Structure formats: structure tokens, C-alpha cells
Amino acid sequence: MALISLNSFGVTMSAPLFSNLDLTIGAGDRLGIVAANGRGKSTLLKCLAGELDATTGGITRSRGLRIGHVEQSVPDTLLDCGFHQVVADALPPEQRGSELWRVDVVLDSLDVPEDMRGRPIRALSGGWQRLALIARIWVTDPDVLLLDEPTNHLDLAKISQLETWLNALPREVPVIVASHDRAFLDATTNRTLFLRPQESPVFSLPYSRARQALDEVDASTARRFERDMKVAQQLRRQAAKLNNIGVNSGSDLLTVKTRQLKERAEKLEDAAVAAHRERSAGAIRLTNRGTHAKVLITLDDAAVETPDGTLLFRTGKRHICQDDRIVLLGRNGVGKSRFISMIRTAIAEPGTKQNVKVTPSTVLGYSDQALSGIGDDTPLAMVSRRFEVGEQRARSLLAGAGAEMQEKKIGALSGGQRSRLMMLVLRLINPNFYLLDEPTNHLDIEGQEALEEELMKHQASCLLASHDRSFIRAVGNHFWLIEKRRLVEVDGPDEFFRAAAETER
Known part of the structure; x- marks a missing residue:
């Protein structure tokens, strides 16, 4: 039985996001929605939730259907409320007195620690904020659950926990997921909708098989x-x-x-119908200036420490060589970002990091999680000044990278636009060593695959940390695991993935 039916459904903004969409959603459906950045995934979820009207076509929902919609960001009005309160306030007023136990059941199902339940949302990590939003919706006992980029800000353990939780939900409750996380879609969906401006194909398959x-x-x-x-x-x-x-x-x-x-x-x-050509959100191109040196960085049992000097781990004797694509594995808090920061400082300020030797010909291309390397000027001003190119050349480079709003503040750009701008900066630096902390954050699947292809094509030496399992598997040829305060090399990432998943069960 169909709970939601779309008939010739379409939404047009400045151009059609999607049109002629015929879709039914029924019990047992686990539907993944896939599209490039800005191509209508969030818009479609809002339409399904009844928060936005279509431009064309119609939608039918079962009488009395309760739809729970988990959006990407936390509303400002919730930031100063406690975790437990945020979830409890989602209950109807008549239930808060007699059915407050429902909140604890949901928080228990998501393994929320007792000492975290009273903390204000503002004080929580991005991952816990995501789980708070999911708990807030689930406590209302929805008939259909809509999730918009649910793995944003989650580490591998939390992603695994969310996968396990979703797969344990009652099968009669349909779940619709808009996501760029390929491994997550494979683990949690049984249907895939590829959202396109004209015809949007639907396959009764999880993402990877549907993509084939x-x-x-x-x-x-x-x-x-x-x-x-x-x-x-x-x-x-x-x-x-x-x-x-x-x-x-x-x-x-x-x-x-x-x-x-x-x-x-x-x-x-x-x-005649031409094959669909996805309108690119902006090209990602990298470079590799190369070097005659075989070894770029030597680590002689260097100590990785917190700002106050507490030891996180020691590296042992390790080398980073040409053509190495090293993936850094480890649970949150073990020191991955501190290690990346140490390597960055050692390259930028030779001799300042004890037991870290950098070959002088090493040229760094660095991107952190916050994309701080692009500043908050306008894209046009940043590229023109930083790389001393004329305005016409800067405009051409930015257009190729998908930066349409060249004279607006960088802070006003979407996450996907800022990520592509950061990739343009890396290309213009023309490094021979890339240091990347969560580089696929905000990138759509097209962007993730383009970044993978560029790193492989240019045989770019890199050290990276990521929670994107598909990206890790595609790019890495060496894997360094931080455990028990040591850095050890392992054959591949899958044993770590399994261990992270089992910890959360």
C-alpha cells in the first residue's frame, strides 16, 4: 500500500530541479535520493513533508500520515536547550507529563550517555547534534522518516551506530535518505532515486548496484x-x-x-532522446609539480601531543615517499588532526618539530575540515590577490571551478561551493604533497569521484584523514592506524571499519 504517491511531480526554481516525477513510497521502502549539490534533494524532502508546494503535478498522502523530517542544521532556537529537553519538547503537550519515558527509550536506542543528556546542544559535537535532531523526530513516532544528509559530522563509529539503528527500525516505517555517503546508502537502502531535471530513474537496488x-x-x-x-x-x-x-x-x-x-x-x-549529461557543479582538477626526492618526510619516533603537552601517540620510524597515498585511521580524539597539524607546521617552519625531517623540495597543499585556507574575502578577490592573476584570468578559473557567486563573501557560499573553491586553491598552489583533513566533507558524489580520480591520475603523494569509507578504499595505498598510543601500518581499512562498528553495537 502506497503511503505517499507523486504524480508528474516537479519543482522549478530558476530552472527545473526535477519534473515528471512518478514515485510511490510504501511500507518497507528504504529509499536513497542521489543528486549533485543544489539539484533538489532537500527540496524534494520538503515537498514530501508538506513544507513546500510543487510547481507541477500532485502528491497524495495517506490520511493522518505522520511524517518526520530531519533537516541538516540545528535551528538557532534549540542551541541553548539541553539534549533531553530538545527531544522532550517535540512531544505534544498532552503527552509530556505521562509519556516522558518515550524520550529515554529513544535516547537509549541511540546510545546517548547519561552525562550528555543534560548538556546544551550548543556544547555538543556536530555528530551528537545530528543524533539529537534524529531523536527529536523519532520520539514523535512518525509513520515515515525523512533524513537529509544524516551522516554529516558523524565519525565512523557514529555512522555505524546510525546504520545499525536504521536497520533495526520497524520495517513498516519507510525511510527516505538524501545523502552523498555511498557506503551509508549501500548499507541502509533498498531503492535508489537519481534526481534529474527531466526524467528521474528509480531502481529497486541500493546505491552501488543502482549506479551500475x-x-x-x-x-x-x-x-x-x-x-x-x-x-x-x-x-x-x-x-x-x-x-x-x-x-x-x-x-x-x-x-x-x-x-x-x-x-x-x-x-x-x-x-530521439539524448543520454543524460549531469550539469557539473564545477570541475575539480589537481596538479603534481613532482620532485626528484624519493622521501618527502621522515618521522623518527616523533611525539604527537595535545596543546598542553599530553602525549597522544608516537609515530615510530616512518617515511612518507613519492606516490604514497596514506590514509590515517583512528577513533575520534586519538590525535589524527593533531598529527596532520604537526606535519603542516614541520613543512611550513622547517626544524621546528623535533624528529620530523622534511625534504626541502616538498611543496605543501593543505586543506583542513573548516576550509580555513580560503579565508572570507570574495572568491574573486582571494584568487586575484593570492595568486597574482588578473581579474579576467581569475574569473575564468572560478567559473571552471563552479564558483558562480564570485563577488559575494566566501562565507555566503554553500559547503559544496567552498569545497570546490578550496580544490581550486590547491591546484593553483601546484604542490607535490597534499595534506587533507576530511576533504570530501560537503562534496557531492560527482565531486568525491573527481577528487579520487585526480589524486590517482596525478600520482599525488598525500596524507589524509577521512570518515568516507568509499573514498578511503578508492584512494589509499598505505594505511596508518593510531591505537594504544602508537602509529602502526595495517594492510587495509576494513578491519578498522569492522572494529569501529562492533564497538557501537
Whole structure:
């Protein structure tokens, strides 16, 4: 039985986000919504929740259907409220007195520690804030659950916890997830909607298998389009020849035949459907200036410490060499970001970090989680001044990177736009060593795959920390794990992924 039905549904802003969408959502559905940044995922969720009207088409919901919508950001009005209070306040007033126990049941199901339940939302990490929003919606006992980028700010352990929680929900409750996390979609969905401006394909498959099916459909459509266009051209050439013969001979029969051939060509051309081409949110291109040095950085049992001098771990004897793509693994708080910061300082200020030797030819390209390397000027001013290029060249570079609002403050850009701007900065630095802390944050799947491809294509040496399992598996060729205050090399990331998941169960 369909709980929600969309019929020829569409939304147009400055251009169509999606149109002619026919979709039913019923019990047992775990639907993943996939699209590039700014292509309508959040808009569709708001339409499903009844918070936004469509431009065309209609939507039907079952009578009395309760829809729970978990948005991406915490409302400012909740920031100073305690975790428990935020969830309790979502209950209808008549239930708060007699059914407050429901709050504890939900918080227990999400493994929220007792000492955290009284803390204000403002004081929580981004990951716990996400779980607070999910708890706030789930306590209302919705019939349908909508999740907008639910893994944002979550570490691997919390992502695993969320996967386990979602998969344990009653099967009659449909869950619709808009996400760029490929591994998360594979673990939690059984249907995939690829949101497109014209026709939006739906497959009864989780993301990776659905993506393969979509690629096959697109390839078949492209072949059919090419074949139809070739046949239409042949018909037009035949019509042109017959027309010349008919004119010279005065044959009415050949004139009729010429018209028929032209009509057949026009019908083929009108009916032909070109394969979908995703409008890029901006190209990601990296470079590698190279170096003759084989070893870029040598670690001689260097100590990684907190700002107050507390030891987090020691590195042992390690080398970072050309073509190394090292992924740093470890639970939150073990010192990954401190290690990355130490390496950055050692490159920027040679000799200041004990037991860290940097080859002089090493040129750093660095990006942190906050994307602080792009500042808060306008994109145009930042690129023009920092890299001493003229305004016309700066505009061209920014347009290629997808920075449409070139003269607005960088802080006003979306997360995806700022990430692509940061990638442009890295390209212009032209490094031979990349130091990347959560580089796929805010990037859509197209951007993630482009970054993977660029790092591989340029054989860029890099050290990176990430919670994106698909990205880690695709890029890494060395894996360093921080555990028991030591840095050890492991064969791959999957054992760490399994251990993180088992800890949260």
C-alpha cells in the first residue's frame, strides 16, 4: 500500500530541479535520493513533508500520515536547550507529563550517555547534534522518516551506530535518505532515486548496484540516440539525392518520396532522446609539480601531543615517499588532526618539530575540515590577490571551478561551493604533497569521484584523514592506524571499519 504517491511531480526554481516525477513510497521502502549539490534533494524532502508546494503535478498522502523530517542544521532556537529537553519538547503537550519515558527509550536506542543528556546542544559535537535532531523526530513516532544528509559530522563509529539503528527500525516505517555517503546508502537502502531535471530513474537496488544499472541505461540511451541520428542523416542524404533527380526529371513520384524521407527523418530526430549529461557543479582538477626526492618526510619516533603537552601517540620510524597515498585511521580524539597539524607546521617552519625531517623540495597543499585556507574575502578577490592573476584570468578559473557567486563573501557560499573553491586553491598552489583533513566533507558524489580520480591520475603523494569509507578504499595505498598510543601500518581499512562498528553495537 502506497503511503505517499507523486504524480508528474516537479519543482522549478530558476530552472527545473526535477519534473515528471512518478514515485510511490510504501511500507518497507528504504529509499536513497542521489543528486549533485543544489539539484533538489532537500527540496524534494520538503515537498514530501508538506513544507513546500510543487510547481507541477500532485502528491497524495495517506490520511493522518505522520511524517518526520530531519533537516541538516540545528535551528538557532534549540542551541541553548539541553539534549533531553530538545527531544522532550517535540512531544505534544498532552503527552509530556505521562509519556516522558518515550524520550529515554529513544535516547537509549541511540546510545546517548547519561552525562550528555543534560548538556546544551550548543556544547555538543556536530555528530551528537545530528543524533539529537534524529531523536527529536523519532520520539514523535512518525509513520515515515525523512533524513537529509544524516551522516554529516558523524565519525565512523557514529555512522555505524546510525546504520545499525536504521536497520533495526520497524520495517513498516519507510525511510527516505538524501545523502552523498555511498557506503551509508549501500548499507541502509533498498531503492535508489537519481534526481534529474527531466526524467528521474528509480531502481529497486541500493546505491552501488543502482549506479551500475543507471550507467547501463545511460549507455544504451546514448547508443540508441547515436544510431537514430545516423539513420536520420542517411534519410536526409537520400532525400536530397531524390530531390535533385526529381527536380531534373520533373517526377511527381520522386517529389512525394523525397517528402516522405524527410518526414521519417524528422520523426526520428524528434523522438530521439539524448543520454543524460549531469550539469557539473564545477570541475575539480589537481596538479603534481613532482620532485626528484624519493622521501618527502621522515618521522623518527616523533611525539604527537595535545596543546598542553599530553602525549597522544608516537609515530615510530616512518617515511612518507613519492606516490604514497596514506590514509590515517583512528577513533575520534586519538590525535589524527593533531598529527596532520604537526606535519603542516614541520613543512611550513622547517626544524621546528623535533624528529620530523622534511625534504626541502616538498611543496605543501593543505586543506583542513573548516576550509580555513580560503579565508572570507570574495572568491574573486582571494584568487586575484593570492595568486597574482588578473581579474579576467581569475574569473575564468572560478567559473571552471563552479564558483558562480564570485563577488559575494566566501562565507555566503554553500559547503559544496567552498569545497570546490578550496580544490581550486590547491591546484593553483601546484604542490607535490597534499595534506587533507576530511576533504570530501560537503562534496557531492560527482565531486568525491573527481577528487579520487585526480589524486590517482596525478600520482599525488598525500596524507589524509577521512570518515568516507568509499573514498578511503578508492584512494589509499598505505594505511596508518593510531591505537594504544602508537602509529602502526595495517594492510587495509576494513578491519578498522569492522572494529569501529562492533564497538557501537
